[in-house]
Amino acid sequence: MTQRPANRRRPGGPQRGRPARPPRPETAESESAGDPVRAAARDVLRAVRERDAYANLVLPGLLRDRRIAGRDAALATELAYGACRTQGLLDAVITACADRPLDRIDGPILDLLRLGTYQLLRTRIGAHAAVNTTVELARAEFGIGRSGFVNAVLRRVAEHDADDWVARLAPTDPVGRSAFAHAHPVWIAQVFADALGARAGELADALAADNVAPVVHLIARPGRVSVDELVELADGQRGRWSPYAVYAGGDDPADLAPVRDGRAAVQDEGSQLVVSALAGAELSGPDQGRWLDLCAGPGGKAALLGALAAMHGYQVDAVEPAEHRAELVRSACRDLPVRVLVADGRASGLTPGYDRILVDAPCTGLGALRRRPEARWRRSPNDVSALGRLQRELLAAAVGLLRPGGVVVYATCSPHLAETVAVTRDAIRRFGLIELDTPALLPGVPDVGDGPAVQLWPHRHGTDAMFIAALRKP
Structure with missing residues (x-):
C-alpha cells in the first residue's frame, strides 16, 4: 500500500478499454x-x-x-x-x-x-x-x-x-501506522521521530498538530504599537512566549488599522522568537549597530529586526535574491532603517564586519505543514540534499561577513536533522564557532530540546517547528 498521491499528469480513463470523455466546461x-x-x-x-x-x-x-x-x-x-x-x-x-x-x-x-x-x-x-x-x-x-x-x-x-480503515490498511510498524493514521508520508513521520529523539513517544501528537489550523499570531512591532493596544484592537490575547506576540481573536487581521499601516503584522510566534534570540545574544565587544538578514524574503523577520534597530539608531541590511520577494521586503520594512539588496546571499558583495546576522535559510518547510495543506505530498527525501548544500553555503557566507565576536543565528522552519544540527555542527567544525546556550536567550519557553539549540514544535508550543541556533565567531 502506497501513500503517494496519484500521478497528476497521466490520469487514466474512467473505464477500461474506453476513452475518457472530457469534462463539460465549468460555469x-x-x-x-x-x-x-x-x-x-x-x-x-x-x-x-x-x-x-x-x-x-x-x-x-x-x-x-x-x-x-x-x-x-x-x-x-x-x-x-x-x-x-x-x-x-x-x-x-x-x-x-x-x-x-x-x-x-x-x-x-x-x-x-x-x-x-x-x-x-x-x-x-x-x-x-x-x-x-x-x-x-x-x-x-x-x-x-x-x-x-x-x-x-x-x-x-x-x-x-x-x-476501521486505519485498522485495515495501516502498516504494522509504529511509525508507519502513526503516519497513516495522521495522513503523513512515512518518511516525514520518521524525520519527526528522529528529531524528537528520546521523546519520540510524542510522534502521534506532533503529526496530529499538522492537521489542525493554527491560531493567527500577530506581532506588535516594538516602537510602533504596544501589545496591549493590539490585544484590544484584535480582540485577542497576549502570546505565551514572544514579548511582541498577540493571538488574534476577532475578524480578519487585514482589517486592523495597525496591520494596514505596518505597525503590526501576521507573523508566527516562532518566527518572532528567532529574531528575539538574535537581538538578545551577547556579543564579544560593543554592538556597532550593523545587522544583517541574509535571507530576508518575504520580510517579516527583517521588519522586526528593523523595528528593534530603530530603537537604538542601528541599521539593518536585508538580502533577497528574487526581485519580487525583495519588493515584499521593502513593503514590510517601510519607514524602518532597513536597506534591501537584491543579491545571492552566498555572494552578496557586502563589506564584512556585521555584529549580528540572521540566516533564516530556505528549507523543506516540514515545520509549517499545517499552513500548506498539500505540501507534505509534494516534498520528497530527494529535496533535502540540495537544500542542505545551500544551507551550508549561506551559513558559511554569513560567517565570512560576521566580525570577530559577532553572533549569527541560524534558523529553519524544519525539524529535519539534516537541515538543523547537521548544518550547525558542520559550521562549528569548519570555522571554530562557539555555540551559545540558545534556550537561555528565550526565557520562559519550555521543552525546547536537550542541546544548545532550540527546537520548537506545534504540539508543544503552538508555533511552527522552528529550529534556532546562536553561534558566536571567536
Missing part, C-alpha cells in the same frame, strides 16, 4: 449553483492536482469571486484544505474500494472521490449527504455513467469509519 451556474460550497472545494483540489497550485492561494480568491462567505466559506475551507492534507490516507481507502488502480481513475473523478471520502471519514457530515452531494457534482459535470462509479466507491467507503 458558475451549471456546476456551482446547486452546491457552491462543495463545487468550490472540488475546484481547489483540481487546481492543486492539475497546476500544482497552492490551495491557500487559490481558495480565498475563489470564495471572493463566488461570494461565498460565513459558514459556507468555513465549510469550503475545511473540505478543500482537509482533503489536501489527508490525500495519502484518502487515496489508500479509495484504492481499496475502487475496481481499478488509482492511476486508472480520471483526475477530475479522483478529485470528487477524495472530496467525498474526506467528508465520510473526517467530518460530521452524514454519510447520505456526503455521498449524494458528491454524486450530484459528478452527474452535473460528467453525466450518469461516471456518477454511478463515484456512488459505488463512496458507498463502499461508507461501510467503515476512519478507525
